Amino acid sequence: MASVDVESELELLNELVALPEFACCDANHPRGISFHDSTAPAEFLLVSPCCGDRGLLCRARAAYLRNVAATIHCMCCDRRWPPEHYRFLPLPGAEPL
Numbered sequence: 001m002a003s004v005d006v007e008s009e010l011e012l013l014n015e016l017v018a019l020p021e022f023a024c025c026d027a028n029h030p031r032g033i034s035f036h037d038s039t040a041p042a043e044f045l046l047v048s049p050c051c052g053d054r055g056l057l058c059r060a061r062a063a064y065l066r067n068v069a070a071t072i073h074c075m076c077c078d079r080r081w082p083p084e085h086y087r088f089l090p091l092p093g094a095e096p097l
Helices: 005-017 059-067
Strands: 042-045 052-057 086-092
Touching: 005 042, 042 059, 059 086
Parallel strands: none
Antiparallel strands: 042 052, 042 086
16 A cells, blocks of 8 residues: 655645535546435545545545445556545544544
8 A cells, every 4th residue: 555645645644624615526527426315515535545636525435435345446547445544534524534
């Protein structure tokens, strides 16, 4: 498993604190997404174990990926990993999963 730069993750989270509400990155997926709530804001930053790929997820989608999905694919290199290899970082103000 490749190392992800924790310092850059923290810098990104600090920048997000000052920004308004985000939509879930899966909001406009062409096929639709399991357990995505199109009215909910993003609450989690998803970080892959290989490329540090980042995505913002609503609570319902993050909970589905973490607790139900067998694998999650990295959007950069398309490798598949079990959910426990991913990091689901709560955005400021969000409760942990």
